Amino acid sequence: MTASVVSTRKVPAGQAIVPSLRPTAAWSLVPAATVLFAFWLLPLAHLIVLGGQSRDGSASGYWQVLGSAQYLGSLAQTCMLAFAVTLAALLVGGISGVFLARQRFFGRSALVALLTFPLAFPGVVVGFLVILLAGRQGLFASLGLELAGERWIFAYSLTGLCIGYLYFSIPRVILTVMAACESLDRSLEEAAHSLGAGHWRVVCDVIVPGLAPALISCGAICFATSMGAFGTAFTLGTRLNVTPVAIYNVFTNYANFAVAAALSVVLGALTWAVLLLARRLVKQSRTVL
Amino acid sequence: MKRSTLFVGQLAFTLLVCAFMLVPVLMSLLAGLTRNYFQGISSGLTFDWLVQVWQAYAPTVWLSLQLAAACALCVCVVGVPAAYALVRMNNRFSRAFEELMVLPVAMPGLASALALLLTYGQFGGFRSSWLFILVGHVLFTLPFLVRPVMAVMQRQHLPVLEEAAASLGAGPFRRFFSVVVPNCQAGILAGVLMVVTLSLGEFNLTWMLHTPLTKTLPVGLADSYASARLEVASAYTLIFLLMIVPLLIALQAISARLSRGEKR
Numbered sequence: 001m002t003a004s005v006v007s008t009r010k011v012p013a014g015q016a017i018v019p020s021l022r023p024t025a026a027w028s029l030v031p032a033a034t035v036l037f038a039f040w041l042l043p044l045a046h047l048i049v050l051g052g053q054s055r056d057g058s059a060s061g062y063w064q065v066l067g068s069a070q071y072l073g074s075l076a077q078t079c080m081l082a083f084a085v086t087l088a089a090l091l092v093g094g095i096s097g098v099f100l101a102r103q104r105f106f107g108r109s110a111l112v113a114l115l116t117f118p119l120a121f122p123g124v125v126v127g128f129l130v131i132l133l134a135g136r137q138g139l140f141a142s143l144g145l146e147l148a149g150e151r152w153i154f155a156y157s158l159t160g161l162c163i164g165y166l167y168f169s170i171p172r173v174i175l176t177v178m179a180a181c182e183s184l185d186r187s188l189e190e191a192a193h194s195l196g197a198g199h200w201r202v203v204c205d206v207i208v209p210g211l212a213p214a215l216i217s218c219g220a221i222c223f224a225t226s227m228g229a230f231g232t233a234f235t236l237g238t239r240l241n242v243t244p245v246a247i248y249n250v251f252t253n254y255a256n257f258a259v260a261a262a263l264s265v266v267l268g269a270l271t272w273a274v275l276l277l278a279r280r281l282v283k284q285s286r287t288v289l
Numbered sequence: 290m291k292r293s294t295l296f297v298g299q300l301a302f303t304l305l306v307c308a309f310m311l312v313p314v315l316m317s318l319l320a321g322l323t324r325n326y327f328q329g330i331s332s333g334l335t336f337d338w339l340v341q342v343w344q345a346y347a348p349t350v351w352l353s354l355q356l357a358a359a360c361a362l363c364v365c366v367v368g369v370p371a372a373y374a375l376v377r378m379n380n381r382f383s384r385a386f387e388e389l390m391v392l393p394v395a396m397p398g399l400a401s402a403l404a405l406l407l408t409y410g411q412f413g414g415f416r417s418s419w420l421f422i423l424v425g426h427v428l429f430t431l432p433f434l435v436r437p438v439m440a441v442m443q444r445q446h447l448p449v450l451e452e453a454a455a456s457l458g459a460g461p462f463r464r465f466f467s468v469v470v471p472n473c474q475a476g477i478l479a480g481v482l483m484v485v486t487l488s489l490g491e492f493n494l495t496w497m498l499h500t501p502l503t504k505t506l507p508v509g510l511a512d513s514y515a516s517a518r519l520e521v522a523s524a525y526t527l528i529f530l531l532m533i534v535p536l537l538i539a540l541q542a543i544s545a546r547l548s549r550g551e552k553r
Contacts, residue, residue: 043405116537247400248399
């Protein structure tokens with residue numbers, strides 16, 4: 001990324017004209033700035049203020065959230081779930097991603113294409129797929145009936161949610177790792193091999209450190225999506241105690257806008273903090289999508 | 290080259306991951322075409338469920354297509370000039386702005402939707418029209434167009450071309466529309482495809498922003514998962530997949546072409 005920015009600057013003829021283009025360029029930012037201000041910054045500020053308000057004499061939304069074991073529990077559970085999913089996705093996606101980037105074999109590009117499709121599936125569809133896999137009439141239920149004489153049903157629990165989140169995290173990791181592998185210096189691995197390092201040593205000491213920046217920033221995005229994913233949890237059942245579902249329940253069932261707003265702000269702040277931390281760690285100039 | 294056991298192991302692992310991704314999708318396709326899923330495939334194949342879904346949910350498909358097209362248009366109108374500005378300015382302000390633009394994607398969709406709902410919900414006419422959902426979709430998809438367009442703009446010899454146009458007397462508008470935009474076509478196309486795909490499948494925001502009269506495809510899907518029988522839900526999913534998979538294939542073809550161009 002930085003390389004291409006630098007190369008734009010290097011164009012000697014272009015540099016002379018940049019100052020005269022600048023005012024026009026800034027003007028073309030106006031539509032986007034207007035949309036973002038009116039429909040994102042303003043509502044967000046409103047949400048933050050609203051979270052501080054209180055209803056019929058009770059404490060403000062933030063205090064209600066921070067003082068309630070239920071909300072804090074759901075936040076902790078959401079964080080832990082997102083963290084577990086991120087680690088698992090990094091492990092699985094890392095292995096497959098390095099393999100797909102390094103090896104050439106028949107059907108490789110088809111495999112890559114198939115593996116990246118689920119990235120665009122919405123959360124509701126993923127939830128339904130989890131139900132087909134592990135629901136009452138699912139694959140695992142009939143498998144369990146054959147093997148152990150009882151139906152294995154875990155779609156409607158945190159395990160099911162975890163599988164659903166993995167479903168759209170793994171493709172993201174595979175794509176990022178494949179892209180990062182392209183820029184890895186293979187001679188380092190060959191040097192390590194020739195110095196007598198085994199496969200595991202090379203993986204631990206050369207490949208993983210080389211991929212670390214990509215893994216961290218991709219992991220942060222996986223964490224963020226898992227924190228906010230609502231569709232999957234919604235399909236699997238609104239009894240699951242994760243924060244997006246809690247926000248939805250507070251908002252629709254109790255119409256408690258202050259608490260819903262406060263929960264949203266806390267969830268958003270947590271997500272943002274993790275993204276920011278990841279960027280600090282890898283010293284990278286922009287968020288990966 | 291002799292393939293080692295390591296290769297076989299990794300291939301098996303990757304195939305397993307692929308199976309995890311694909312088996313539920315195939316099950317869903319099959320369930321949508323089976324006469325009775327609980328009896329299995331022996332009960333025969335049928336298109337009845339698809340017809341039934343189409344009769345019940347066709348409006349959601351049309352609304353989603355309309356939303357996706359409008360969203361792509363809006364994002365182009367807003368995003369292409371913004372990408373141009375961000376590439377040209379390339380200073381602290383523009384980087385901060387880009388960060389701000391990505392924020393709606395990184396934030397939980399439910400929180401953004403709630404913010405929109407609590408701020409603009411009292412405007413009844415706006416609230417109940419499909420434009421309310423459109424606003425959410427535009428916010429969510431904007432960076433997915435701006436990023437690829439910026440990438441293309443940064444790599445082309447755009448400053449030189451623009452300078453040539455300027456020295457021939459083209460004004461800023463003329464330069465933008467006849468030099469900048471045609472040179473970024475591939476990036477714009479990739480961005481638009483991504484925006485359409487995302488808009489068709491957007492649920493987190495849409496579920497909060499929709500009204501009973503403005504149901505999009507994913508909202509209808511959630512509806513059918515909650516209430517309809519498994520075959521109908523599967524058939525509905527099949528229709529959705531039929532809509533987005535061609536888009537995804539086109540997207541992959543274009544991004545492959547773009548990355549080839551980068552290496553050249």
